[in-house]
Amino acid sequence: MSNRRHLPEAPYLAAATGRTPNHVPVWFMRQAGRSLPEYRRLRAKNTMMEACSDPALICEITLQPVRRHGVDAAILFSDIVVPLRGAGVDLDIVPDVGPVIARPVRTAADVAALTSLDLHGLTPVAEAVGLLVGELGHVPLIGFAGAPFTLASYLVEGGPSKLHEKTKRMMLADPQTWHALMAALTDLTIGFLRLQIQSGVDAIQLFDSWAGTLSPADYRSHVLPHSARVFAELAEFGVPMTHFGVGTAELLGAMGEAIGGPGVVGVDWRTPLTDAAVRVGPGKSLQGNLDPVVLLAGWPVVEQSARAVIDDGRRAVAAGAAGHIFNLGHGVLPATDPDVLTDLVALVHSL
Known part of the structure; x- marks a missing residue:
């Protein structure tokens, strides 16, 4: 059973499903984060994993950018490695480093030792979604998860990596172990997103942050089938689904294929x-794509660049895209002035 609300007029949901919104919807990846002084105050006494385990704190942090900026969607405050902890992986999120895995997964035995997702351990996430559904009014809530490839990279590398050497080596040299790992992580991702949907989120986004390191051929052979299974298993819920990666220009068509039907x-x-729009093909909406660094360059540059993105989005829709959701091309940088984000939301809504 789902607690999902009926929000037919929400601009974000309209644009995500190929309907015409009453204004261009806008939200920001990492909108709930270190750019906000209220976030920094709340987080001063908590580690990231502690914050991701406290329903009241998750709720408050998720709401902060909605209150401050008037964005058209909230995204659940969490981290893509949260379900890994729920599967028994010993990890920590180290400030200014990222997720660090105590015992990397590099052999078939390591893969076999991964446990299935313990949904009981994710109760705080479900509780937080329930709280948010009651607080957000007509603002949609986006749930999210890391895609299997990006989770696999953290597990195999032991933490963040620029070249993903160990990950690619396993993928190419030991495809049997690779696909076993990806299958396990696909199950994990499906379980985590299903929990969020059944708890009441209105849409989901799959983050494949590191997919851009792959060639199109390797992506199609070693990653696409697993990401596609995530979307296929969740299609029954009928929520809008977004697929996002960084540096994925040559993969956009394949990432659109992974969604299956309509999506973003x-x-x-x-x-x-x-x-x-040409690479993805008709029938899917697009989300993006202002460079986050532009927000550090002063308002005249921000305004000019945002107008250019809006104009480009309109041309994309004219060329066959189902809709356009304004966002950054990656997450909000910590040094971003929150007032610039507030002004940017107002600008997008006015255009």
């Missing part, structure tokens, strides 16, 4: 939305 493909700042 996230685009980073390196690819014009009109080009993305």
Whole structure:
């Protein structure tokens, strides 16, 4: 049973499903984060994993950018490695480093030792979604998870990596172990997203942050089938689904294919939305794609760049995209002035 609300007029949901919104919807990846002084005050006494385990804190942090900026969607405050902890992985999120895995997964025996997802351990996430459904009014709530490839990279590398050497080596040299790992992580991701949907989120986004490190051929052979299974298993719920990665210009078509039916493909700042519309093909909405660094360059640059993104989005829709959701091409940078974000939301709504 789902607690999902009926929000037919929400601009974000309209644009995500190919309907015409009453204004261009806008939200920001990492909108609930270190750019907000109220976030920094709340987080001063908690580790990231502690914050992700406290329903009241998750709720408050998720609401902060909605209150401050007037964005058209909230995204659940969490981290993509939260379900890994729920599957028995010993990890920590180290400030200024990222997720660090105590015992990396590099052999068939390591893969076999991974446990299935303990949904009881994710009760705080479900409780937080329940709280948010009651607080957000007509603002949609986006749930999210890390895609199997990105989770696999953290597990195999033991933490963040620029080249993903160990991950690619396993993928290419030991495909049997690779696909076993990806199958396990696909099950994990499906379980985590299903929990969020059944708890009441209105849409979901799958983050494949590191997929851009792959060639199109390797992505199609070693990653696409697993990501596609995530979307296929969740299609029955009928929520809008977004697929996003960084540096994925050559993968956009395949990432759109992974969604299966209608959905949203996230685009980073390196690819014009009109080009993305051609690569993805008709019938899917696009999300993006202002360079986050633009927000540090002063308001005249922000305004000019945002107008260009809006214009490009309109051309993309004219070329066959089902809709356009304004966002950044990646997450909000910590040094971003929150007042610039507030002004940017107002600008997008006015155009």
